[in-house]
Structures are given as structure tokens and as C-alpha cells.
Amino acid sequence: MEQIRTGTDTDHRGLFENPTAAFRPSAYWFWHSIPTEEVCHAQLSDFKLKGIGTILIQARLAMPRDDYLSPAYLEAYRTAAGIAARLGLKLGIYDDYNWISGHAGGRTVAGRDELRERHLFWSSSEKAQGEISGIHPPFTRTMGADIVEWQYEGSVFEWCEWTVEAALLHSSAAIGSLDEVIDVTARTSIVDSDHAACAYAFDGTIEDGQMLTVFVSARSTTSRLINYLLPEAAEQFVAVGLDPLIDVLGDLVPDPVSFVFYDQPAAGFYKWDQISGSLGNSLLFAPSLIDAVASGTGEPFAKSLLALLRDVGPTTLQLRAGFYAAYSGLMNEAFSGTLRRWAESKGIELTGHEILPHISAWSLNGGFTSIDPRVALAVDFFGIDAYRHQTAVDSNNFVAQLAPKIGDSVARSNGRSRCVVETYASAERTPVRAAGQWELTLETMRAQAIRLYCLGTRQFLWHGVYQTDGRDHDPTPFANPRFDFGPGINFEPWWSYHDLFAQETARISAFIEPATPRAPVAILYPLQTAYAEGPRHSHATHIGAWCEGLLAKRCDFMFVSEADLIKARIDGGRMLVSGLAFDAVILPSASVLQAAETVQALNAFSAAGGMVVSSGDRLSTVRDAAVHSDAIVSKHIDRMPGGSDIEALLEALPSFGPVIAGRSGEFPWQWVGQDADGWWRIVLFNDGETPMVSEITFGDGFDCEIWSAATGTTERMAAFNRLTVTLEPQEVRCLRLRQTTDRVVGEGYLTTQPPLDRARSVSLVEGWTFAPEGSASFAPISVESGWETQGFAEFSGTGIYRLALEIGDEAEWFLELPDVATVVAARLDGRQVDRLGWRPYRFSLGRLQPGIHSLELRVANTAANRYYADTPYVGDTVDKSGLSAAPKLIPLIH
Template identity: 60%
Template sequence: MQQQSHLERPGEDIFRKPPHAFMPSAYWFWHSVPDEATCRAQLADFKAQGFGTVLIQARLAMPVTDYLSAPFIAAYRCAIAIAAELGLKTGIYDDYNWISGHAGGRTVAGHDHLRERHLFWSAGSDRDGEISGIRPPFVDGMGPDIVAWQYEEGRVEWCEWSIEAAILSATTAPHDPEQIVEVTLETRIVSSDATGCRFAFDGAVPEGHVLTVFVSARSTTSRLINYLLPEAASRFIEVGLEPLIEPLRAFVPDTLGFVFYDQPAAGFYRWDQISGHLGNSLLFSQALPSAVEAETGLSFAKALAALVHEVGADTARLRAQFFAAYSSRMNEAFFGTLRKWCERTGIALTGHEILPHVSAWSLNGGFTSIDPRVAPAVDFFGVDAFRHETAVDANNFIPQLAPKLGDSVARANGRSRCAVETYASALRTPVRAAGQWELTLETLRAHVIRLHCLGMRQHVWHGVYQTDGRDDDPTPFTNPRFDFAPGINFEPWWPYHGLFAEESARLSAFMEPAKPLAPVAIFYPLYTAWAEGPRHSHARHVGAWCEGLLELGCDFMFVSESDLAAAKVSNGQIEAAGLTFDAVVLPSVTVLKSDAVLQSLDRFGEDGGRVWSSGDLPRTCCEAKTGSSSVLRSTHSADAPTLQELAKLVSDLPDRGVTISATMPRRPWTWIGAEPDGGWRVVVFNDGDDPGGCEIAFNSAMRCEMWSPADGDIAALADCDRLSVVLEAQELRCFRFLPAAAAGQCASTLSSLPSADGISTVLDGVWNFAVDGGPASASLSVDAGWEEQGFASFSGTGFYFREIAIETEGEWLLEVPEAHTAVSVRVDERLCGRRGWRPYRFSLGRLAKGIHRLEIAVSNTAANRYYRNTPYQGDMQDPSGLTAPPRLVLLQES
């Protein structure tokens, strides 16, 4: 087939040589202030292994007094200058350890009024002035290591106790807010100390009523800031960001291009007297009451009542409006202040807030111990409006919601796709920070490919390490070895990382020119989340829709209420956030900001569109825009939809012109993108353990190209209207299709499985074996790993070697059926190939008759070495080396 011209291949240049925006990025963990030689050596190493962007992050092993010190800033400038020499991009990771805003405690030092201030409450039936109180506020689920660096001297203490509101309300059936009696002036603090307060009511509590008192206090020891105060963000910039940016202005923006914030949030406090609908304390500022009153139309005290009690028909509305005001104030104060500074400075703002869904599909399936409404952890569309680029985080190496939601909020704000930070938490032990030194490059690669299919542009690894820590010390965090391991540059398979990095960058660049074909829009239930809280069914229903649609190979995106309310409807489709959908999902939505979204969905349904709903149905609109009621026409299921129910709904979607059907028991990961000129881009990936396949079908014949992310090659294939693709385990394929001039039907089959001449030799038995830097060679079986044969705690590279007799001259192939975990092969000292993941198959080239020396080098993980003599080892050792005999295969006889 004739090759297409360069002009017909959008994105070809960035595919062959992807720019930094597509290359992997990483946090560079500084455990101490490095010297120039360390900076130069490590940055060169990171570049050699395919990283394009590095963010310096001071970790807990570094004394907090070193952070932002003169030596730290000098080393920081040295590192950025070296990165510029190497052509690396950098960004400012904006704080010590994490939780942006405290600047290692410098923001609040000498400015106590900026420390976090919280609102606590107590509801009881105390009678006739009996004394009650708040005691003691504590941080829930936070380990001693985190408490030690977030609080001065590890002490959680309070001051400035102040009654902000007090109400009397009936304990009987829900009542109207007008029946609530404000008694703030009759309530007073009678004693207080660093751990709590006591207060008294000067009146009498009527029979059948409850006194609820809301008390604020400021922490005297917390290094965290009050995110409701714009002056706290300004002070953070003054002491945390400007000292870094000032000596680096010559590198802005070419080398130093952005600031990255990480999980800004105050403490998630609980206390003995907590009650009601809200699971944690609220931040408080003097400006909050007026913001809440303007949003709800009620006094601050009565609006607060709805957070603790049922107050009749207005309860859901008041809760949603309260958090709309609270979140808006927080977003503008912190993110808005940061954005204005970034724009004045000439750099971009990015980063990620707390994601309660991290490592899960359910909206609140990750951080289940917190109430996300008290933090920037619900209004993802609103937070993203302040960023220049979208970022999220992902925990562990499983498919999850974060990248899909990140891509969605980016598109709603005029961008697309996102950066995804990945960190590992331990699976073998409750100490999550011990991480996963057992991580393989194959696992990391599969995870990153799935993230790309879900909406990621750039992967951010957490992190690459300055040091690998100390032996025989299981202390989390302060021993760098167990600070959310692994530091992948200390993994034995690290020299293979560049193979994966190039492939990942090209995959991302391949996807860039196309918009995802996502027939289904899932409504993001913001006001429902605010009103109902994280334990409501909307969170679970979101997860069920996501997982079911993915299982069926039906892509989807999230849409905000404002985008859906303003959506265009035509020909049975609805256009929102720059994408066109055939169906809209309402996942147990109960509360909306306005009824405009229902009117939009009514128009969509009348035009032939599909509205699917599950669980609860809308019953509250905080604002009535149209003045008329809406009748929601939807296909409804009382509970979260089953896979069978979903399959029936998906089968009714209109044909968009391209379909992918699996021809294997486990469906491969797929992504379909539409080009503006009518072309298609398709990604297929088999992340399973067995070979399989899929069929890509079109309504008419298409011109087909295969773009190889491994090496950047672009090859023309035969025209076809059906392409059958055979996929080996862990095989990734990228295709581009354009309408073909020829009519008619045709089919094509693509397979990378080698065709052999029938001659093969199993290389079983005993091999010679040596370890890198170890003693003289030993003899090992290739039927079991070296950890079972005398090298239990060895992590590194092991060398298997033997002589092989070639009796037939020709092209030979070596198949390594099982290896743990990265492999390179040499014949007669000639390198034949390197692989970090399956299939471990190597072309040996043309071998003449005679005796040849075959060497197989295998690099395992660091787990057996670093978990030795720690509680993190568990009851197993990681498999290492070869665990099945290799096989020689004759491909073509001379």
C-alpha cells in the first residue's frame, strides 16, 4: 500500500519523538541536602531512563529545619541548572513532604492567626444550665509519624475557644427552620484549655428539645493553614514559593514551568461529642457566616443546624448550599490566590486535591475514614477551573476512577487529559508507607497503559529516590527505604525503565490528536454529594456504572451540572464539554443546583436520546430556573445496574462506525479516538496472562496503519473493514484508520506470533549461574527461582550461561517462558535483546552450526533484599530469575 504523506499524519513528529508533556515525570525524593555531584549523577540517570520532568520533593527523612534553608535553596538552584543543561523540564513541588500550604511550618511561624481554625459542635439534652463541652478534638486515623511532622512537638493543642452559634430545636419529627430558636447570646464558655472547652447555657432547655452549640478553636501547634483565608495562601507564597522562584527566574518558564500542589487539606478532626450528618470538623473563618447566609438565605446558626439535624423538607437544600458556599470560599482563597501568583510569575499551576476515590471506582471508596466535604475533595470541576493543567493521583496498580474523572474535569474546563501521580502502598503489611519493593516493570507498564486508556497524558511516579535508606530499620517515612516504596531507581530492573518510558510517551502522543469515542456521559452528582454525604448510594452507583461500562468496552466521561444544563441537543445526541454522547447516566442523584439540567435531559429524551438512572431520583432543586416542574424520562433501575442490565442498555446504543469485539475470554483494554477529519485511532492492550485477540470492525473499508509505540515505526497495512488482531500476553498495539477510496468488504488478520520451522530445543537441566558482584559461579536449575536455590535475599542481576549446540544453520529465536523480572540475552557476547515484560522472546539472528555461548541475564525486584529482617517480608519471598526452561526455536533454515 502506498505510504501516506507526512501532512496526512497528524502528530507523526510528536509520536516519533515525543516532547516532555508525554514523557514520564517523577518526584525526586530528597532525604538530605544533596551536593552537586549527586545532583549531576542522578539527574543524568533519570534522563537516561526516559524521564522528561522532575519535581524535587523534600521528604520526612530530611530535617524540617533544612527545608528552604540557604543550603537547600543553593542545592535546589544547582539541580535546576543541571536539569537545564540536560534538557529536562522541572516544576516546583510546593511543600515539605505533602499537604500544600504549610511550607514546612514557615507559613504559620510568627503568624499564629493563619493556623487552622475549626468548628466543633455538641448536641445534648442538657437541662437548666448544666455544663457541657467539646473534649478532646483528635486526628482520626493519622499515625504517629504524620502527627509528629504536622504538629509542633507532635502535640495537638487548641486555643481561642469561641461560641459561634447555639440553637434550641425539637427532638421530635423534622421541623421547619423557622421553629429553630437561636440562643447564641445565652451560651458562654466557662473554661477552656489546650485540649477542649466547657460551656454553659444560661437559659432552660424545654422538654423535648436539644441544645446544639457550635464552638470554634484555633490550633496552637498545627503547621497546617486555614484554607479559608486568602492571607494564608499569600503568606505561603511569600515564605514557601518565592524563596525558590527568585533565584531561578532565569529558568522560567523553559526549564522551570509550573508549581505542583499536593492534597491541600486541614486536619480531619473528630471528638467525643460529634454527632449528626457530618463526619469531621469544619474549617472556620470570620467571613464564612456571611458567605453561608448569602447562599442559604438563613442565619448562620440555622444553616448549621441542617448539618447536624434534620430540619424538614429544606434539609438537603440547606446542606448542599452550605457546602457550595464553604467550597467556593476555600477554592477562591487558596487556589485562586495561587493561580493569580502563578500568572504574575509566568508559570502554570497544577497539582491535585484529596481524591476520596483513590484506588477505587466508587466516589468515596478510597479514603473511607474521612468526610470529604470538609476539604477540597468533592468539587473537582470547580477546583480544576483554577488550574492550568489537570492532575490526579492513583494508589497502587489497579484500574481506578481518578484518570477518567481527571480527563473529564479537564475537558469541562477547556483542556483534555491529565497527569496522574502513582504511589504504592504496602499490600503485605498494615504499614502502608512500606510500599511495594516487589513491584515489577511489567506491573508498572500495564498500569500506565491502562491509565492512558482512561485519560492520562503524563505519568508522574512517586518517586525516584536520592538514597535507598538503611538496613535493619523498619521505621516508616524517616527510613527512606519505607517511604512509600519503591524508589524505582534502586530496583534491579531500573536499567530497563527507558524501554517502558519511550513506549509510554509514544502511546500518549499517538492518542493526542483524537477525542475519545465515549457514547455515555455520567452526571457528576456534586450537589447530591454535598447534601447526602459520602455514605449515600450515589458514590457506590457511580462505581457500578463505571466498572460495568468498562467491562463491556463502552467508554464514558463525566459531565458537570453546568455543562449538562447548557448542552446542545440534536439528532438524538447531546453535546457537552466538547464531546457528543448518546446516553446520560444519573447515578442515584437526589439533589441538583437547578432544574435546568432536568429540562435539558427532557429535551434530550424527546429528541430520541437515552437517559439512564439508578437508585434514588432527583427530588430537590436548590434553584428553580424555569419556574416549571420537569418530568424526567429515563430507563431506571432501583439498585445499581447489573452487568446484564448494562449490556442490554449498551446494545441499544447507535452505531458510531467502529466497534471492537473481543475474541478472548478476558476482554483486552481498548481506546477509540475520533480524528477531526473522520479518521480513527485505536489502542488495544492485553494485560492478561494468556494470548487472545479482538476484532476491529468498520462500516466500510478503511486504510490501516500500525503505529508502534515501542520504536516509533509506522507501517501501512492492507485496506480492510475488519481487522482481526492476535494479542500475546502484555502486548500493546496502536492503529490508525482512514476512509479508503475502494469500496467493498475485506478482512485482515494481524499477529506477532512467530512462525517456526518445527525445530526447537528445550534448554532444561542445570545451568551455570553467577550474580553481579558475587562469588564464582554456581550450578542452578532453571525450573525454580534462585531464591529457592541458595540466594534467598539476593536482589540484583543474575547471569545464567551455558553452551548450546546448533546443528542447523539458520535464523534462531530464544523463548524464555518464565522470568522474574527483566531479561537481556547475549550469544557469543553479542547483545540480542532486552525485555522488561512478557513476552520474553529474543531474535538470536543467524547462527552457524557449532557451539555457541548463551547468556541470559535476569534482574529481579529489590523486595528480597530490602524486606530482609523487617516485618514487611511476609511469609513469602519474591520469585527471582528463571522458573521454566528456555527454548530455542528455528525460524528459518538456511
């Protein structure tokens, strides 16, 4: 995107001061009905004012499906895009109704039944007859009746065209090789079927000690989801779902509408009564899969299928890896390839994200644990990303997690960098995940955004801003917009402070953009192991342990593919690939590799002095060759890596660039990278509750610049041989360093804490009055407990605190608020002093004369107490609101 490429020019300071839309927060704009022109103008103007740079219109379940892509919908879409253009907002096409790209609100399969999802089911028994029955999508069904109705016509799961695709006779005990397996597909047939089940029969005899495994395909008659193995399904999706949008947008493409965004393309994750074996869900099926698998495995399709379920001898892991590689490649090309070619034909870019089984976790499959990701676009992240023009990933809730690191890694492998991170909130106080987190605070979301930037994010994508806040007294998830993965952040009482978040975080992203990250450790993404061993294998948890362990010590890392290792250049004991330099490569319980060249590359790196560390399972199989060598490993850890293993690795790594040391056991979040001109960029962030102190050294001395993300200004400091940086809770610092031989001034100190005379502090406990905004009835209130405990339990909004403030001595005074829920603006004598959205809540009141001054604090809480009231989602307690500790008045030390 041009708006991103702007970040690579020489005007880094200008980009930092005024970041382009590529670095500003973006958001899904949830349409719950077709909006009027007035609504479009009012909301888009508001989004622009609050600092959002890019909007993606998304029709949600509350909108009647028939309205989606109707003439009225398309007219409103064009109107909204035109308004956005005039406001200077960027737009992206969110490509479907609700989510799960490809169905176009059901239009893709309307009149084209052959495009509906078709799956392979199987049954193993010692009998010549059997059945496939009880098919259901548990992942979908757990989300409720409205989701089922959206995905399935009539809310029923029905099937047709039952076909035996493979039938195999084999030992009921161990299988020594595929030669022992007998293909009896031609002798097995469907003998009875209806919309819910089928019966099959084999016309031969099953001997003692034998078992029959039958694979049956069936096409859904009711699912609106498509068969992602069929390019014609993607072509029809384009014709009925995307072309109408492009056509109506006309000259608004490619500016401001410059990209299309897909979201979690995935067919149903079905289970059934007879499911067994190593594969946890049904497989999509199309006739093209037969030849693709035979070519990828070198074995007949039917026998390769059996290897997915059980051990078939020494080639089992190779067969599985080859099968899933063929399956994924076919799906990638059929769906993603079709979308990319269409996007390029329209002059726009393709982005979006696949299913991420690691959502909200560090373990590779620690998120969606109920699915087997091998049946979806959900394992070959490097291959999937090769079809995108820009990388996007998914992130759940407000904790550090794997997704952005994977996103940045695959982007760099494919010649780009960094990623968009869609962030959504699922409820934590209730099992109904869609009820969201209306208790979200601005401080929480800001902290998450900064962590995401440190992990490889360029742009924060909100899920989302809402057209409406839904209906009272209706706890229905999804259908009531209020509980469709809330919060709709523009209906939060703190929304008017969002511009503070947007401006600061955009500058942090723009500050990071020109530099190459210092990531001395490469973690091999064990794709072939993931294919062959499945999601419950130890590679998943070993990845999580390495990631968390390295980050705890603030050592950055990237994931690399086998292709990256093969093409890497080795120089001075370092591995150079994708613009990065690695001193160590980690193999996280990687039991299967694809290429002998990977082994050769790792051996060459090790021989040149690089470190190759493995943990868990050792390499046992290389798909394309009968080779195996322990020599590639410098060190093997036969268990889950722990803190001592991380420390041993880091001690062995050479030092490169600035050194950041903590004075305590806790370290601030950090990002370190180097500009092309040799300057280093450092981001430090304290997401804790107490101050943190770090010491920076760099050779014998270094120049230092401070880049203020809050103001966009830059300041050149003196040269130091040591810089001590004190970070208050929630404080972030952007620094630029360059080693120097000039005379230095010794040690420097960097802090935002003013020198306050705390011995003379005054606790402002008494005399406060309070009223909700809009009310003229002020009444006394305690500032030592929140307003939710003082008669306003269900009030969400802005509460106004007032105090006649008596100043005894002329001085420079500061006001500190020890506990605020959640944002606050201070006014003194009718003049706004400042507004703050996160800690530290400290206001500089200026030099005050003795006498009585009027102090007003306008505090906004979250929407939780209002929106969760009288619903099953309220929880055991109400959310804190307002002031819950007495403000302090503190003079500056003279």
C-alpha cells in the same frame, strides 16, 4: 504548557516518534538531605538517560525541616535546576515539604498564629451544660509518630480561642422546619477551657423533649497546617514558601521551570468525644464563612449549621448543598485562587491535585473511607479544576481506578483535555502502607500506565525517584527513606530497563493526543447530591457500578457537570458539549440538582431522542427552584445497575465508528478516538496472561496504519473489510483507520507471533551455571525454580545465567523464556541480542550454525528480597527471582 500544545500541531508522526516531555514519564525527586552538585548531576543525568522528561524536587520527612528552604537548600535547588536545563529536562516546583500544600514546612504559621487551622466542633445534649473534649486527628495519627511530629509542634494537639459560634434549641425528636429551631447563641458562652477541652453553658432552661446543639470554634496552637478559608494564609504561604524558590531560580523560570504543583491541601480531619450527626469530621471556620453561608442558603448561619447534622424538615438537603457549596467556593477562591494569580504573575502554570476520596477505587468515596470529604478540597472537582492551568490527579497502586477518568472529564469541561496522574504505591503485604511495594515489577507498572492512558492520562508521574535508598536494619516508616512510600524506582534492580517503558508509553500517549475520544455515555457528576447526602450515600457506589460495568464492555464515558448539561447543544439526538458527543446521560442515584435549567436540558435531550437513565434514588430536590420532573428519565433502575442493565443500554446506543469485537468473553483494554481529519485512532492492550483475539470492522472497508509504540515507526497496510488482531499477553497495538470505498483485499491478520515449529522445540533444562553480577564464582543452578529457593533468598540485583548452547541444525532460532522475574537481557557469543522488560520474553537469535554457542541471560529481580529482609514487612514468602521455568529453543518454520 508549550510542550503540550506541540502535540496539537500537524506533525503528529514526528511527535509520536520523539514525544516531548509532556508525554514522557515525570517523577518526584525525593530529597532526603541537601544534595551536592555531584549528586545532582549524576542523578539528573541518570533520570534523563532512563527516559524521564520532567522532575519535581520534593523534600521528604528524612530531611531536617530546618534545612527546607534554607540558603543551602535554595542554592542546591538552583544548581539542580541549572543542570536539568543543560540536560534538556523540564522542572516543576513541588510546592511544599513532604506533602499537604500550604504549610511551607511550618514557615507559613511561624509568627502568624492567626493563620493556623481553626475548626468548628459541636455537641448535642439535653443538658444546659456540655463540653468539647478528646479532639484528635485519627487519619494523621494512624500514620505514626513521625507524621504527627511533622504536622504538630511537640507532637501534641492543643487548642485556644474557644468561641461559641452557634447554639440552637430544637426538638430532640423530629424537626418539622427551621422555624421550630430557636437560636440561643447569645445566651451560650464558654465557662472553662484549657489547651485540650472547653466547657460551655446555656443560661436558660431546656424543656422536656428539647435538645441543645452548640457549635464551638477553636484555633490550634500547635498545628503547622493552615486555615484554607483565609486568603491571607495562602498569601503568606506564597511569600515564605514559593517566592524564595522563584527568586533563586531567576532566569530558569519559565524554562525549564514552567509550573508549580500543589499536593492535597487539607486541614486536619478531626474527631472528638461528642461528635454526632451526618457530618463525619470537623469543619474549618473563619468569620467570612458566616456571610458566605447566609448568602448561599438564604438562612441564618447558625440554623444552616444544624442542617448539616440532622434533618430539619423539607429543606434539609437544599440547605446542606447550599452550605457546602458556599464553604467549598470560599476555600477554592482563598487558596487556589491565590495560587493561580501568583503563578500567572510569575509566568508559570498552576497544577496539582486535591484530596481524592476515590483513590484506588471506582466508587466515588471508596478510597479514604475514614474522612468526610466535604470538609476539604475534595468534592467539587469541576470547580477546583477551574483554577488550574493543567489537571492533575492522584492514583494509588497498580489497578484501574476512577481518578484519571475524573481528571480527563474535568479538564475537558474547563476547556482542556487529559491529565497528569501521580502514581504512588502503598504496601499490600503489611498494614504499614508507607512500606510501599519494593516488589513492583516493570511489567506491572507498564500495564498500569497503559490502562491510565486509556482512562484519560497524558503524563505518568512517579512517586518517586530517590536521592538515597535509606538505611538497613531500620523499619521506621517515613523517617527511613526506604519505607517512605517505596519503591524508589531508581533503586530497583530493573531500573536500567526503564527507558524501554518510558519510550513506549510516551509514544502511546502522543498517539492518543490529537484525537477526540469516542465516549457515547455521559455520567452526571452529582455534586449537589454529594454535598447534601454525604459520602456514604448510594451515589458513590452507583458511580462505581456504572464505571466498572461500562468499561467491562469497553464502552468509554465521561463525567459531566450540571453546567456542562446546561450549556450543551443538542444535534440529531446527540448531546454536544466540551468537544464530545453523547448518546446517553446517566444519573447515578442523583437525588439533588442545583438548577432548574439542568432539568430542562435533560428533558430537551430526552425529547430529541437521547437516553436519560437513572439508578438508585430518584431526583427529589432542585436547590434553586421548587421543581421536579420524572419526565427527564427515559429509564429508571431502582437498584444497583448490573450487567444486564449495561447491555440493555449499549444495545440502544447507535453505532458510530469502527466496531471492535472480541472472540471470547474477555476484551482487551481499548481507547478509540477520531482525528480532525476523519481518521480513527485505536489503542488495544492485553493485560491478561493468555492471548486475546479481536476483530475490527468499519463500514464496507477501511485503510489501516500500524503505529509501533516500541519503535516509533508507522506502516501503511492494505485496505480490509475485516482485520483480526491477535494480542499476546502484555502486547499493545496502536492502529489508525479510515473508512474507504477503494477496492479492499478482504480479511487481514495482525500478529507479532512468528511462525514457530514448536514440534521441534528443545527444552534447555540442563547445564546452566549462575552467579550474582560482580561475582566470578559461577555454580550449577536449576532454571526450573527461582534463585531465591537456591541459596540466594535475600539477593536483589542482576543474576547471570550461562549455558553452552549446542545447535544441531542450521535454522532461524528463537529463545522463549516461559517465566522470568522480572527483566532479562540475552547475550549470544558475546553479542547482546535484546533486553526485555515484560512478556512475551522471546528473543530472535538469528540464523545459527551448528556447533557450540555461548548463551548468557542477565536477569534482574525486584529490590523486595533485600530491602524487606529482617523487617516486619517481609511477609510469608520471598519474591520470585530469576528463571523459574526452563527456557525453550524453537526454530522458525521454513
